[in-house]
Amino acid sequence: MSGPNTEYDPVEVTPLKAEEVERMREEALAAIAAATSLEALKQARLDHAGDRSPLALANREIGALPPQARKEAGQRVGQARGAVNQALAVRQAVLEEEQEARILVEEAVDVTLPWDRRPLGARHPITMLSERIADVFVAMGWEVAEGPVVEAEWLNFDALNLGPDHPARTMQDTFWADPPENALVLRTHTSPVQARTMLTRTPPIYVVCPGRVFRTDEYDATHSPVFHQVEGLVVDRGITMAHLKGSLDHFAESMFGEGITTRFRPSYFPFTEPSAEVDLVCFVCRGTGRASAGEPCRTCKGEGWIEWGGCGVVNPRVLVSCGVDPEEFTGFAFGMGIDRTLMFRHGVEDMRDLFEGDVRFTTAFGTEI
CATH class of the missing domain: 3.30.930.10 (Bira Bifunctional Protein; Domain 2)
Structure with missing residues (x-):
């Protein structure tokens, strides 16, 4: 029986290559920055931080690597996912603030108008x-x-x-x-x-x-x-x-x-x-x-x-x-x-x-x- 493959190079696994992880990270950041509404940001989160996102699938590949190769791959993917989650949180705060400001303008109440639109009756x-x-x-x-x-x-x-x-x-x-x-x-x-x-x-x-x-x-x-x-x-x-x-x-x-x-x-x-x-x-x-x-x-x-x-x-x-x-x-x-x-x-x-x-x-x- 042969021993463990200590010569396995994780760089050869395409989803875990440094340039591939960087590409997925940049693609996710670009999609997050392009989201102009909370609905669009929700879709970007599903596409780039969800369970079926490219970075999540790449993270699953790490478990199949030999022990000596997991650390470097884990750091690379973890840093990318952390950057994506941080960008999501920042963009979420920005879009929520913009939505509140828009609501204040679009749903503003003119306090100079009559407060009761239904006129009261009067006893005869x-x-x-x-x-x-x-x-x-x-x-x-x-x-x-x-x-x-x-x-x-x-x-x-x-x-x-x-x-x-x-x-x-x-x-x-x-x-x-x-x-x-x-x-x-x-x-x-x-x-x-x-x-x-x-x-x-x-x-x-x-x-x-x-x-x-x-x-x-x-x-x-x-x-x-x-x-x-x-x-x-x-x-x-x-x-x-x-x-x-x-x-x-x-x-x-x-x-x-x-x-x-x-x-x-x-x-x-x-x-x-x-x-x-x-x-x-x-x-x-x-x-x-x-x-x-x-x-x-x-x-x-x-x-x-x-x-x-x-x-x-x-x-x-x-x-x-x-x-x-x-x-x-x-x-x-x-x-x-x-x-x-x-x-x-x-x-x-x-x-x-x-x-x-x-x-x-x-x-x-x-x-x-």
């Missing part, structure tokens, strides 16, 4: 005013009562002393629900809520009833088939018109400012007796009837008062219909238009602005009115 001023009105009466110890908008004919009319021949029951004023035999209507006022309250509760009763109502009115600058009312009801022992006047004066002052009071003008409503129209002192001219230039006030047309709503002492027939003893209890009721109140407070001249959903109208009121 009628909703906010309804809640503010409710807060005024809750602060007085009253409660807020609600009821359905599709109401029974008896509650909407009969219980409130509106007889079968009353003109408000006709199709000219009322939306009737089909089929007619169900005797259902879209409520024409929020008074049915008062009737429901008296039927289900025992006096004393102090409630305010804001809500949406329906009548067959034309849709124009001053009328709408859908509008909003707030009604108040008090049923207790010893209630008089003086309590009604004090409550409405406080309500008017809360809505239109200090010093605004009300006056009563005799009127007629089926559900109250005696009844009155409610006027309030003009909040523009403060009751003088004159503008600052001495001309008649345009808001009150020189009268010094503005019509606001209706009120009166609850008719005993209504108390009886709702199961309340008129010999023991008396009460008062009032009703005002929330839409009209809003138009007074903010100078809205066209009622259609309240209902047409233009966000430019609602956002002008902000979050509080």
Whole structure:
């Protein structure tokens, strides 16, 4: 058996020749320097530093050499691979820095632009005013009562002393629900809520009833088939018109400012007796009837008062219909238009602005009115 081949010259192995290792090293360095992106550098790493790269394959040849020949070949290949790995690390750092700089330019945020591209909505001023009105009466110890908008004919009319021949029951004023035999209507006022309250509760009763109502009115600058009312009801022992006047004066002052009071003008409503129209002192001219230039006030047309709503002492027939003893209890009721109140407070001249959903109208009121 022959001994080991001590005369083996590794230079004769082509991948391990000095000039071949140098060529592979230079080729790798050139490819790394030519990489202009991190993706290109990744490919250069696979081609020149991966497991199947020329230098990796040359490194495998070293194991087949005799011991005395491995050292020199190992140093030569190791130095070449080290230079390639160092070049990769340097180029990686350079390309990452260039990418970050490019992102800062390409994805820069202009902080002068609006930060919120989706405009926020706004609560409708009628909703906010309804809640503010409710807060005024809750602060007085009253409660807020609600009821359905599709109401029974008896509650909407009969219980409130509106007889079968009353003109408000006709199709000219009322939306009737089909089929007619169900005797259902879209409520024409929020008074049915008062009737429901008296039927289900025992006096004393102090409630305010804001809500949406329906009548067959034309849709124009001053009328709408859908509008909003707030009604108040008090049923207790010893209630008089003086309590009604004090409550409405406080309500008017809360809505239109200090010093605004009300006056009563005799009127007629089926559900109250005696009844009155409610006027309030003009909040523009403060009751003088004159503008600052001495001309008649345009808001009150020189009268010094503005019509606001209706009120009166609850008719005993209504108390009886709702199961309340008129010999023991008396009460008062009032009703005002929330839409009209809003138009007074903010100078809205066209009622259609309240209902047409233009966000430019609602956002002008902000979050509080």
